[in-house]
Amino acid sequence: MSNNLVIVANRLPVDRVAQADGTPGWRVSPGGLVTAIEPVMRANDGVWIGWPGGTETDLQPFEHDGMSLVPMTMTQEDIQGFYEGFSNGTLWPLYHDLVAKPEFHREWWDSYVAVNHRFAEKAAELAAEGATVWVHDYQLQLVPQMLRELRPDLRIGFYLHIPFPPAELFQQLPWRRQLLEGLLGADLVGFQLPGAAQNFVRLVRQRVGHKTHRDLVYLPDGRTVQAAAFPISIDAAGFEELARSESVGKRATEIREALGNPRKVFLGIDRLDYTKGIYARLRAFSELIADGHLDVEDAVFVQVAVPSREQVEQYRILRDDIDRLVGRINGDLGRIGRPAISYLHSSYPREEMAALYRMADILAVTPYRDGMNLVAKEYVACKYDNEGALVLSEFAGAADELRQAWLVNPYDINGMKSAMLEAYQADEREITRRMKAMRKTVTQNDVAAWADSFMSELSDVPSSHGKAVRP
Numbered sequence: 022m023s024n025n026l027v028i029v030a031n032r033l034p035v036d037r038v039a040q041a042d043g044t045p046g047w048r049v050s051p052g053g054l055v056t057a058i059e060p061v062m063r064a065n066d067g068v069w070i071g072w073p074g075g076t077e078t079d080l081q082p083f084e085h086d087g088m089s090l091v092p093m094t095m096t097q098e099d100i101q102g103f104y105e106g107f108s109n110g111t112l113w114p115l116y117h118d119l120v121a122k123p124e125f126h127r128e129w130w131d132s133y134v135a136v137n138h139r140f141a142e143k144a145a146e147l148a149a150e151g152a153t154v155w156v157h158d159y160q161l162q163l164v165p166q167m168l169r170e171l172r173p174d175l176r177i178g179f180y181l182h183i184p185f186p187p188a189e190l191f192q193q194l195p196w197r198r199q200l201l202e203g204l205l206g207a208d209l210v211g212f213q214l215p216g217a218a219q220n221f222v223r224l225v226r227q228r229v230g231h232k233t234h235r236d237l238v239y240l241p242d243g244r245t246v247q248a249a250a251f252p253i254s255i256d257a258a259g260f261e262e263l264a265r266s267e268s269v270g271k272r273a274t275e276i277r278e279a280l281g282n283p284r285k286v287f288l289g290i291d292r293l294d295y296t297k298g299i300y301a302r303l304r305a306f307s308e309l310i311a312d313g314h315l316d317v318e319d320a321v322f323v324q325v326a327v328p329s330r331e332q333v334e335q336y337r338i339l340r341d342d343i344d345r346l347v348g349r350i351n352g353d354l355g356r357i358g359r360p361a362i363s364y365l366h367s368s369y370p371r372e373e374m375a376a377l378y379r380m381a382d383i384l385a386v387t388p389y390r391d392g393m394n395l396v397a398k399e400y401v402a403c404k405y406d407n408e409g410a411l412v413l414s415e416f417a418g419a420a421d422e423l424r425q426a427w428l429v430n431p432y433d434i435n436g437m438k439s440a441m442l443e444a445y446q447a448d449e450r451e452i453t454r455r456m457k458a459m460r461k462t463v464t465q466n467d468v469a470a471w472a473d474s475f476m477s478e479l480s481d482v483p484s485s486h487g488k489a490v491r492p
């Protein structure tokens with residue numbers, strides 16, 4: 022029990038991979054969260070608790086790249102009830118504006134409570150006296166309260182990476198009060214956007230009956246909880262460096278050649294998720310071709326769909342829908358060696374992503390609802406020559422910062438068509454002007470600044486008992 026900082030997230034920051042000799046090993050996940058948290062972990066003797074995926078049972082704590090990692094095990098029942106069920110069948114669609122219909126099942130809730138409890142117990146066991154614990158995301162909203170009951174000496178922060186819905190939607194949850202009380206176990210509850218923090222404070226006032234003032238909640242025991250926005254970002258310098266590298270430059274040229282050197286390349290990169298608006302976006306593009314505004318000799322759409330949550334029914338349905346749509350569009354509009362859409366159902370390492378960003382002329386990010394969307398920021402970070410247009414949904418958190426993108430309402434197909442065409446036809450000066458402004462925003466607010474601001478706000482919370490951990 023010597024850790025002054027404990028990170029608790031559903032996922033560990035590493036993935037299982039097969040090593041050269043065939044034995045299983047670990048590789049740091051491509052996400053930016055590790056990059057942000059690693060320096061804070063090192064400086065504070067930190068440990069990261071999370072699930073490595075799968076149902077392996079004999080996993081021991083281990084070190085990877087100088088990080089202390091503690092794997093949590095899950096049974097098949099946990100995966101079905103806690104992960105696929107309550108986290109991704111109930112909370113995910115509800116928090117994303119009901120893009121799909123959430124299901125409410127009492128057994129899923131019971132599993133969510135049990136798994137959250139196991140994470141809380143593990144954090145309680147590992148945290149040093151007065152340590153700081155930082156809990157992440159919608160899968161673990163009960164952990165702050167459970168942990169406070171076990172260890173009142175701790176300073177607890179919670180960060181929600183996805184949207185927090187308006188009261189009108191949240192209210193549907195049969196367990197709404199328990200979830201709010203779970204979050205109130207933290208000293209600081211962080212969200213992507215100010216509106217989400219306001220939704221939370223309003224719900225706490227209405228549903229739990231606590232007194233609130235601006236971003237503070239006053240609990241009957243004298244403790245205060247602060248709710249505030251900390252828009253997450255990326256390792257901007259790291260992405261730019263990668264994009265500038267010779268190998269990525271070579272790969273970018275190779276990709277364009279393989280596509281037949283069209284005049285302009287549209288790009289979409291998303292987890293294959295129904296919140297991302299992939300279907301409507303591809304339809305919009307195909308209509309631009311069918312209407313004669315674009316020609317497959319001049320333009321192609323490269324869509325990367327990263328496999329995700331494949332056991333959840335809604336995700337299977339989506340995959341089939343997209344497969345069929347891409348087949349139909351290419352069948353109707355493609356020519357020999359010139360498909361309208363180049364579709365890839367796969368995940369790629371950071372180097373390949375940087376090459377895709379570098380070679381693309383227009384990135385289309387059109388989710389119906391998204392907490393932030395880091396793909397949009399990664400693209401901007403990679404466009405060091407200020408060339409490249411961004412078509413961005415108003416309903417992605419990133420739209421609050423990337424105001425110079427071509428902003429679209431993803432429900433309005435004609436509006437998306439116009440924006441995509443405008444971005445396609447824009448002259449270089451216009452593109453450069455917009456990209457320059459967006460680059461300034463992304464490079465000045467990187468993921469290290471995000472982690473610093475959350476940690477320093479957390480260490481300033483007056484009511485907490487735990488010692489401050491300085492970023």
Ligand code: G6P
Binds near residue numbers: 158
């Ligand atoms: C979103 C969530 C994360 C989650 C990730 C991948 O970004 O905010 O908490 O880890 O999706 O989803 P998965 O279900 O594979 O962990």
